[in-house]
Amino acid sequence: MGRMDHITFLVAVVIVTALAFDFTNGFHDTANAMATSIATGALKPKVAVVISGLLNIVGAFLSTEVARTISGGIVDDALVSPGMIFAGLVGAILWNLLTWLVGLPSSSSHALFGGLIGAVWVGAGSDGVHFDKVVEKILVPAVASPLVAGVAALLATYLAYKITARSRRKSVEKGFRFGQIASASLVSLAHGTNDAQKTMGVITLTLISAGALGHDAGPPVWVIASAGLAIGLGTYLGGWRIIRTMGKGLTEIESPQGFAAEAASTTVILTSAHLGFALSTTQVCSGGILGAGLGRRLAEVRWGVAGRMVAAWLITLPAAALVGGVSASVVKHGGDFGTAVVALVGAALAAGIVLVSRRNPVSAHNVNDTHEVTIRTEPPARVGTAA
Amino acid sequence: MNLDWTALGQVTAVSIGVTVAVVVVFALGVLGLARYEGARYEGARYEGARYEGAKEAGAGDAGGTSALSLAQAGLCFLACAAVVAYGIYLIVPQFH
Numbered sequence A: 001m002g003r004m005d006h007i008t009f010l011v012a013v014v015i016v017t018a019l020a021f022d023f024t025n026g027f028h029d030t031a032n033a034m035a036t037s038i039a040t041g042a043l044k045p046k047v048a049v050v051i052s053g054l055l056n057i058v059g060a061f062l063s064t065e066v067a068r069t070i071s072g073g074i075v076d077d078a079l080v081s082p083g084m085i086f087a088g089l090v091g092a093i094l095w096n097l098l099t100w101l102v103g104l105p106s107s108s109s110h111a112l113f114g115g116l117i118g119a120v121w122v123g124a125g126s127d128g129v130h131f132d133k134v135v136e137k138i139l140v141p142a143v144a145s146p147l148v149a150g151v152a153a154l155l156a157t158y159l160a161y162k163i164t165a166r167s168r169r170k171s172v173e174k175g176f177r178f179g180q181i182a183s184a185s186l187v188s189l190a191h192g193t194n195d196a197q198k199t200m201g202v203i204t205l206t207l208i209s210a211g212a213l214g215h216d217a218g219p220p221v222w223v224i225a226s227a228g229l230a231i232g233l234g235t236y237l238g239g240w241r242i243i244r245t246m247g248k249g250l251t252e253i254e255s256p257q258g259f260a261a262e263a264a265s266t267t268v269i270l271t272s273a274h275l276g277f278a279l280s281t282t283q284v285c286s287g288g289i290l291g292a293g294l295g296r297r298l299a300e301v302r303w304g305v306a307g308r309m310v311a312a313w314l315i316t317l318p319a320a321a322l323v324g325g326v327s328a329s330v331v332k333h334g335g336d337f338g339t340a341v342v343a344l345v346g347a348a349l350a351a352g353i354v355l356v357s358r359r360n361p362v363s364a365h366n367v368n369d370t371h372e373v374t375i376r377t378e379p380p381a382r383v384g385t386a387a
Numbered sequence B: 001m002n003l004d005w006t007a008l009g010q011v012t013a014v015s016i017g018v019t020v021a022v023v024v025v026f027a028l029g030v031l032g033l034a035r036y037e038g039a040r041y042e043g044a045r046y047e048g049a050r051y052e053g054a055k056e057a058g059a060g061d062a063g064g065t066s067a068l069s070l071a072q073a074g075l076c077f078l079a080c081a082a083v084v085a086y087g088i089y090l091i092v093p094q095f096h
Helices: A009-040 A045-062 A082-101 A108-124 A131-163 A169-209 A221-237 A240-249 A255-275 A281-295 A303-358 B005-051 B062-091
Strands: none
Touching: A009 A045, A009 A082, A009 A108, A009 A169, A009 A221, A009 A240, A009 A255, A009 A281, A009 A303, A045 A169, A045 A221, A082 A108, A082 A169, A082 A240, A082 A303, A108 A131, A108 A169, A108 A303, A131 A255, A131 A281, A131 B005, A169 A221, A169 A255, A169 A281, A169 B005, A169 B062, A240 A281, A240 A303, A255 A281, A255 B005, A255 B062, A281 A303, B005 B062
16 A cells, blocks of 8 residues: 555545445345344344354455446446545435434445435536436336346245145244245345445545556455455344344245245346346345235235335435435535535434434344334334334 | 346346246255154154054055155255355356
8 A cells, every 4th residue: 555645535534434335235234135034033133144244244355346337337437526426425324324213124225326426416417427327227127126026026935835835834934944044145145245346346446536546456455355344244233123124014924935035036136137237135125025925825014114115215316316415515615624524414413313223222132022113212103204 | 228128028037937946946845844754753653553552554654755755855955055056156256
């Protein structure tokens, strides 16, 4: 790191913010891989998050094909400055924390893209945003992928129950629980190879734009290690509020359904990646869980929770874009001082959200106790309307 | 903007096909395992019953059923393990 003098205040802030986003990404997405395994008792809550965290770190080190673009063409990368990246990350982090507070699974990727779109729009004009790519790379997969995972999980669940209908329930539950360990681990590994990459890409491109790395440079080892650790630590600390919603809130999950949902999610994620579709792990996994809920006859799907979740999906991108845009305008006009103000305000809001969550904490010990995530002290009739 | 409907259709078809296939094969494995456990349970009960001098009819093939069920379970789980291995192969870029 002989070129340390290239690392300005702004670049240092971007790196720290990117790692913070990576952390919220891990902690938001533990639920994708592990929620149903925790709900069915296939894995103890603490064991589940340790496995998931480790596989995320392993996944981060495995991938060599680092994302050369931050956004996959959604914004014009040539116009993106470190200030805009910073503003976009702030939007993404705040949205991730807010949805975590109300226990809603929303896409971290959409939050990141939304934040970047808002920041670039304000920082470089609407020409910097490729709206056709937004439709092609975000909108279409967002509609299609949960549907596909849902239909696959529905059919698979229906058949799994049909095939094992006359067997001893205990043997069947036990068998599928065992299978869930494998399917959940695959989701975690795939997640590590995908999502840690995003943060590495952001940091690497920031370093390149600041002249601290040559063009076409890959990520230095310290970037890979810190991004892997940040996402792994986030995963380990576990977004228990979201785990509760995905494992218990959408529907009551039994182990055959959990296995079917995870098998569907893994297959959709892997086939899409193979064919070059970007998609949200969160949305795929939620779709799979809903499908598995419908596939078992008489299983209760809580459409109210599902509706709030879909509403959060719709708002994620514009909400993160709004925060990203406001932050970008402060950074643009305020320089280093503006950047510091945005960082401080962002940190204060994040701390505030964490404090509010303390009023009604969800942890490894009580994650399976109920299906609702509340943010008030006394148990209210329904989850807050914040989403 | 040009949507690649063929790729979308492929993802849909492959995803649904593979998911259903894996879960059905796994369910058949679980079915075999459950039968094996059930047969052993029945077998143990039969042994107990014979000891007390009860009727012998209908319990003669318990051993055959149990071996067949175990083989079915083993084959199915092996097939699923192969799919998991292929999944890991797809995830890890070093293998390509």
